[in-house]
Amino acid sequence: MQRIRLRYTKRGRLRFTSHRDFQRAFERALRRAEVPMAYSAGFTPHPKVSYANAAPTGVSSEAEYLEIALTDPRDPERLRALLDESLPSGLDVVEAVEARTPGLADRLQASVWQLRLEGVAPAEVERAVAAFLATDTVEVKRTTKNGLRAFDARSAVMALEVVSGRAEAAQRVGEGEATGAPTDIEQSADRLGRGDCAILRLVVRHLTPAVRPDDVLSGLRATADLAPPVPAEVTRLAQGPLDKETGTVTDPLAPDRDAATAVLTTAVGLTGATVSDGSA
Amino acid sequence: MPVESVFPRLEALLPHVQKPIQYVGGELNSTAKDWDSCDVRWSLMYPDAYEVGLPNQGVMILYEVLNEREGVLAERTYSVWPDLEALMRQHHVPQFTVDAHRPVKEFDAFGVSFSTELGYTNLLTALDLADIPLEAAARTLDDPIVIAGGHAAFNPEPIADFIDAAVIGDGEQAVLEITDVIRAWKAEGRPEGRDGLLLRLAKTGGVYIPKFYGVEYLPDGRIARVVPNVSGVPWRVSKHTVMDLDEWPYPKQPLVPLAETVHERMSVEIFRGCTRGCRFCQAGMITRPVRERSITGIGDMVEAGLKATGFEEVGLLSLSSADHSEITDITKGLADRYEDDKIGLSLPSTRVDAFNIDLADELTRNGRRSGLTFAPEGGSERIRKVINKMVSEEDLIRTVATAYGNGWRQVKLYFMCGLPTETDDDVLEIADMATKVIAKGREVSGKNDIRCTVSIGGFVPKPHTPFQWAPQLSAEETDARLEKLRDKIRGDKRYGRSIGFRYHDGKPGIVEGLLSRGDRRIGAVIRAVYEDGGRFDGWREHFSYDRWMECADAVLPPLGVDVDWYTTRERGYEEVLPWDHLDSGLDKDWLWEDWQDALEETEVDDCRWTPCFDCGVCPAMDTQIQIGPTGKKLLPLMVKNS
Structure with a gap:
C-alpha cells in the first residue's frame, strides 16, 4: 500500500466550503480520477483518507494537508495533476509526495495566518498588537459545540505583526459608527477596496482548544478595543513544524521529500521540481 | 451590454449567513455562458432551499437542454434563507443566479418549477427580491416572462396573478419551443410589447397564459365558466409529452454540488x-x-x-x-x-x-443495504380497493419475509390517513399489519432485533385525479385518527417496541389542500401570507398554520367562500373545476367513473398488461x-x- 500526502488550497469563493463539503468533493474527485484507493474494512467501506487540521469555513488557505492510501502505486506528481483537474478551481491540489516518514499530523504544530483588515488604520492596528503582545493572557469567548467557552488566546500566539497597510483617512466613515452588526456589514458592502487597510501576519501554535485567527481578533478587541468594521479576510499561508527558537513554521512535507531524495537518487529532477515551490 | 455580477456585493454578506457555500455556485458540471453571445436567456428556479433544489432532476434537465443550444443561456437560482434575504434587502442585492451571479430580472424568461404548492410563497419572495412586480399585470418589457412548470402547474390558478405563463407536462421540448418564440419576437423588435409575446406563446396551444382567460363565478361561489378573452387562444391548453426517452438522455452531466444536498x-x-x-x-x-x-x-x-x-x-x-x-x-x-x-x-x-x-x-x-421502503398506503384491504392500490396483505408479508430473510433489519411502510370513505377501523388495521410484519420478520430471520417503521400523513385530494371531487378530512379528524393508531401501536406489549411510528399532523395538509384545489381567489391569500412573513412552507420550522388561516379568514369570506369550502367540501359532477381548461389528457368522465368505482370499492387494472380502459390520454x-x-x-x- 502506497501512501501519498497532498497539500491543497481553498481559494476565492470556494473558501466558503466547509470541511465536510470538501471531504465529499474530494472523495468524488478520487472516483472521477479513478485513483486506486484503499478502502476501510467493514460494512460500509470508506476510502482511506486522513485529513489534518482543516481551516474553518470562510477562511482561505494555501496550506491544507491530507494523506491517502492507494492499493496500486502511482506517480505522486501525475496523481496530483489528475486530482487537481478533478476538483473545482479554487480547491487546488498543489503538492504531492509519497509518505516515507510517520506522523504528518504531529508535524502540523503551528500555522502562519494572514489577516486583512479593511477599514482600520495601520497605526491603530499597530497599537492594538503592541497592547496584545504586552499581556500574558487574553481571555476570549467562543461558542463551541459545548456552548460558550472561555479560553486564553495569548499564549498560543508566537508572532503577530503588521506587515503592510494603507491609510486613506480622507475616505473614512465616521469612527463612531463601526460597532453594531448592521453597520458593520453596511460598510463591508459599500466600501470594498477603498480607504484604510492593515495586513497582519500571525503565527499560532496548535493547542487544545485551538486558537483561531478569529480568537486573536477577539483578543485584540478585548485588550485594545480594536473593532474592524468589516469581517477580516483570513488566509492560512502555511502550517507545519514550529521552530521554537526563531518562531518560524517549516514545510511539513520536507522530511518525506528528503527521504525520497535519499532513496531515489535517480529521480532528483522530478522531486527537485516539487521542492522548489514547497513551503509557501 | 454585459450584465454585471452581483457577487462582490454578495460576498461581503456571506460571512454572516448559514452555509454560505450554497450561494457561491461553481458546482462541477455547471455552466456560465457568455451573456452577449446569447440572444435568449433563462433563469431557472427551484423555489426551495439550495439543498433541496439542486438535486431536482427537472431543473437539471432543462438547464442542460437549454445550455446545449447555441445562443441560449440558462442559469439557476434557488430560494435564499431568511438570514440572507434580510441582508439582501438591507444592501439592495437582488435575487441572483448561482452560476454567474446575474440579477434574475435581467433574463428574458424566469422559469419556476413547482413540485409542490408549498413553494408559492417562495416564488413571491424571489420576485420581490428580483425587483420584478409581484402581479403579472404590473410588469413591463424590462421584466422577464415568469413561467411556472412542474406537477403543481397542472392547477396554476392559485398563482395566476403572479405568473405570466404556465407549461404543463414534460419540459424538455417545451422550453425549446418557447425559446424559439422568444427569439423570433426579440429579433422582430418585440412587436406589440409584452402582450405580443404572450399572445404568440398562447397561440402555440401549449402555453397557458392566465390573463387571456376570464373566470366567471356563480352566486354560490362555484365557477360558472372559464373563457378566453382574446381571439386565437385555445379553449383548453394541452400538456406536453416527450415520446422517446432514449432521445433525451438528460442530465448527461449531472451537477455535483459542494454543499450537502438531500440526494447525493x-x-x-x-x-x-x-x-x-x-x-x-x-x-x-x-x-x-x-x-x-x-x-x-x-x-x-x-x-x-x-x-x-x-x-x-x-x-x-x-x-x-x-x-x-x-x-x-x-x-x-x-x-x-x-x-x-x-x-x-x-x-x-x-x-x-x-x-x-x-x-x-x-x-x-x-455492499450497501439502504433501508427498504414500501407504500401500502392503506391499512385495510377495503381501503386499498377504494384507492386502487392493489397490494394484498399476503404480497406484503411475502415481500418483507424476503427482505428480512436477505439480511435487512428495517422496513419502512408508508400510509395515508383521511382517504375517501375511510373509517377509524381502516387506519387501525395498520397496527395489525405492522405486528404481522414483525412476527414474520422474527420468524424468518430468527432474530428479535428487527424493526418496522410506520410512517403516515394526511391525504390531500389533487387535481386531475379521481379524487379531485373528494372531501378532504379535516385536520382535527386526521389528528384524532392518528392518535388512536399511535395508542394501539404503543399499547402492543409483544410487538409495539419493534414498531416505529412517525406521523405528520393534519394541519399542513389543509394548507396544501387549499393551494392544490384552489382557484384564482386563493392568490390574495398567498400574497397576504407572503406579506405577513410566510416563507418556506414546506419546512416545519417556518410553516405557520395559524398565519395561513388568519390570512384566509381575512380574504375569503367576503368572496362567499372559506378554507372548508376549498378543502373538506365534496364537489359534484357538474361543478366546473378551476383546472378543467388545462388538459392533462384524462377524460373527465373517465375520472368521474373511476371516482364512482372507488366509492363502490371496484378495482381497475393496469393497462400495460390488460386492455385499454379509456382514460383518454x-x-x-x-x-x-x-x-x-x-x-x-x-x-x-x-x-x-x-
Whole structure:
C-alpha cells in the first residue's frame, strides 16, 4: 500500500466550503480520477483518507494537508495533476509526495495566518498588537459545540505583526459608527477596496482548544478595543513544524521529500521540481 | 451590454449567513455562458432551499437542454434563507443566479418549477427580491416572462396573478419551443410589447397564459365558466409529452454540488408515467402514458453520469421502479458492471408486489443495504380497493419475509390517513399489519432485533385525479385518527417496541389542500401570507398554520367562500373545476367513473398488461405506451484506463 500526502488550497469563493463539503468533493474527485484507493474494512467501506487540521469555513488557505492510501502505486506528481483537474478551481491540489516518514499530523504544530483588515488604520492596528503582545493572557469567548467557552488566546500566539497597510483617512466613515452588526456589514458592502487597510501576519501554535485567527481578533478587541468594521479576510499561508527558537513554521512535507531524495537518487529532477515551490 | 455580477456585493454578506457555500455556485458540471453571445436567456428556479433544489432532476434537465443550444443561456437560482434575504434587502442585492451571479430580472424568461404548492410563497419572495412586480399585470418589457412548470402547474390558478405563463407536462421540448418564440419576437423588435409575446406563446396551444382567460363565478361561489378573452387562444391548453426517452438522455452531466444536498447520487429516470391507477396519485395520472427508457439507454446514462460526477450511488428513478419491464436485467447488469467500484444501487420507489428476491440480491450485492421502503398506503384491504392500490396483505408479508430473510433489519411502510370513505377501523388495521410484519420478520430471520417503521400523513385530494371531487378530512379528524393508531401501536406489549411510528399532523395538509384545489381567489391569500412573513412552507420550522388561516379568514369570506369550502367540501359532477381548461389528457368522465368505482370499492387494472380502459390520454395527446422488453443485456464495460 502506497501512501501519498497532498497539500491543497481553498481559494476565492470556494473558501466558503466547509470541511465536510470538501471531504465529499474530494472523495468524488478520487472516483472521477479513478485513483486506486484503499478502502476501510467493514460494512460500509470508506476510502482511506486522513485529513489534518482543516481551516474553518470562510477562511482561505494555501496550506491544507491530507494523506491517502492507494492499493496500486502511482506517480505522486501525475496523481496530483489528475486530482487537481478533478476538483473545482479554487480547491487546488498543489503538492504531492509519497509518505516515507510517520506522523504528518504531529508535524502540523503551528500555522502562519494572514489577516486583512479593511477599514482600520495601520497605526491603530499597530497599537492594538503592541497592547496584545504586552499581556500574558487574553481571555476570549467562543461558542463551541459545548456552548460558550472561555479560553486564553495569548499564549498560543508566537508572532503577530503588521506587515503592510494603507491609510486613506480622507475616505473614512465616521469612527463612531463601526460597532453594531448592521453597520458593520453596511460598510463591508459599500466600501470594498477603498480607504484604510492593515495586513497582519500571525503565527499560532496548535493547542487544545485551538486558537483561531478569529480568537486573536477577539483578543485584540478585548485588550485594545480594536473593532474592524468589516469581517477580516483570513488566509492560512502555511502550517507545519514550529521552530521554537526563531518562531518560524517549516514545510511539513520536507522530511518525506528528503527521504525520497535519499532513496531515489535517480529521480532528483522530478522531486527537485516539487521542492522548489514547497513551503509557501 | 454585459450584465454585471452581483457577487462582490454578495460576498461581503456571506460571512454572516448559514452555509454560505450554497450561494457561491461553481458546482462541477455547471455552466456560465457568455451573456452577449446569447440572444435568449433563462433563469431557472427551484423555489426551495439550495439543498433541496439542486438535486431536482427537472431543473437539471432543462438547464442542460437549454445550455446545449447555441445562443441560449440558462442559469439557476434557488430560494435564499431568511438570514440572507434580510441582508439582501438591507444592501439592495437582488435575487441572483448561482452560476454567474446575474440579477434574475435581467433574463428574458424566469422559469419556476413547482413540485409542490408549498413553494408559492417562495416564488413571491424571489420576485420581490428580483425587483420584478409581484402581479403579472404590473410588469413591463424590462421584466422577464415568469413561467411556472412542474406537477403543481397542472392547477396554476392559485398563482395566476403572479405568473405570466404556465407549461404543463414534460419540459424538455417545451422550453425549446418557447425559446424559439422568444427569439423570433426579440429579433422582430418585440412587436406589440409584452402582450405580443404572450399572445404568440398562447397561440402555440401549449402555453397557458392566465390573463387571456376570464373566470366567471356563480352566486354560490362555484365557477360558472372559464373563457378566453382574446381571439386565437385555445379553449383548453394541452400538456406536453416527450415520446422517446432514449432521445433525451438528460442530465448527461449531472451537477455535483459542494454543499450537502438531500440526494447525493447519480439519478437516472428509467421510465416516465405510471398506469397502476392509484386514485390518490396525481403524478401517476398526469404523466401518462408509461414510456420506458431502454436498458441500454439506462446503461449508457449511468456510465457517462458516474464518470462525470464521481457519485457512489445510482438511483433508478420513476414512479414505481420495479415495474420496468427489464428491471431484473437492469439491476443485475449494473451490479455486475460496478461490483468492484463500490457503487450502490437504489430504487427509491418500489411496489410491494413487484419486489422480489432477485432484486433484493442485486440491490445488496455491492455492499450497501439502504433501508427498504414500501407504500401500502392503506391499512385495510377495503381501503386499498377504494384507492386502487392493489397490494394484498399476503404480497406484503411475502415481500418483507424476503427482505428480512436477505439480511435487512428495517422496513419502512408508508400510509395515508383521511382517504375517501375511510373509517377509524381502516387506519387501525395498520397496527395489525405492522405486528404481522414483525412476527414474520422474527420468524424468518430468527432474530428479535428487527424493526418496522410506520410512517403516515394526511391525504390531500389533487387535481386531475379521481379524487379531485373528494372531501378532504379535516385536520382535527386526521389528528384524532392518528392518535388512536399511535395508542394501539404503543399499547402492543409483544410487538409495539419493534414498531416505529412517525406521523405528520393534519394541519399542513389543509394548507396544501387549499393551494392544490384552489382557484384564482386563493392568490390574495398567498400574497397576504407572503406579506405577513410566510416563507418556506414546506419546512416545519417556518410553516405557520395559524398565519395561513388568519390570512384566509381575512380574504375569503367576503368572496362567499372559506378554507372548508376549498378543502373538506365534496364537489359534484357538474361543478366546473378551476383546472378543467388545462388538459392533462384524462377524460373527465373517465375520472368521474373511476371516482364512482372507488366509492363502490371496484378495482381497475393496469393497462400495460390488460386492455385499454379509456382514460383518454393516448388518443387525446396522440401518444402511446412504450415498454419493453427489448431483450438486450448490459455487457461488461471495457477495461478502465489506469
